[in-house]
Amino acid sequence: MVAVRHDDLSMAFDFVSCAAPAEHNAYVSLDTGKIWWTSDSSDAFDEEIPDDLETSDRYLAIPHRNELDLGSRLALRFVAQTLPACYDQVEGFFRRRGA
Numbered sequence: 001m002v003a004v005r006h007d008d009l010s011m012a013f014d015f016v017s018c019a020a021p022a023e024h025n026a027y028v029s030l031d032t033g034k035i036w037w038t039s040d041s042s043d044a045f046d047e048e049i050p051d052d053l054e055t056s057d058r059y060l061a062i063p064h065r066n067e068l069d070l071g072s073r074l075a076l077r078f079v080a081q082t083l084p085a086c087y088d089q090v091e092g093f094f095r096r097r098g099a
Contacts (some may be wrong), residue, residue, distance in 0.1 A: 002033040009062070012037070017065040027059040036063075 012026035012035050025038045044051040079090045
C-alpha cells in the first residue's frame with residue numbers, strides 16, 4: 001500500500017473537477033504515490049509523463065466530481081434505504097431553490 005498526502009489528493013481532485021470531464025486528468029502511481037497531472041488545454045506541466053499513464057493498472061485515475069454522483073440522487077437513495085418514512089420530506093428539500 002502506498003501513502004498519498006490528503007492535501008495532494010484533494011488538490012488533484014479539484015484540478016480534475018475544475019474543468020469539463022476529461023479536460024484535466026490526474027493519476028496516482030500505485031508504486032510511489034506520486035500524482036501525475038495532465039491537461040488537454042495546457043502544456044504547462046514540464047515533467048515527462050509516463051507513456052502508459054492511461055493504460056497501465058499501476059496508475060489510478062482521479063475521478064471528476066460528476067463521476068461520483070454526489071448530488072441529490074445519492075442523498076435520496078440513502079434516505080430511501082435508511083429512512084423511508086422521511087423520503088417525501090427530504091425530497092421536498094431538494095425541490096426548493098438553492099438545494
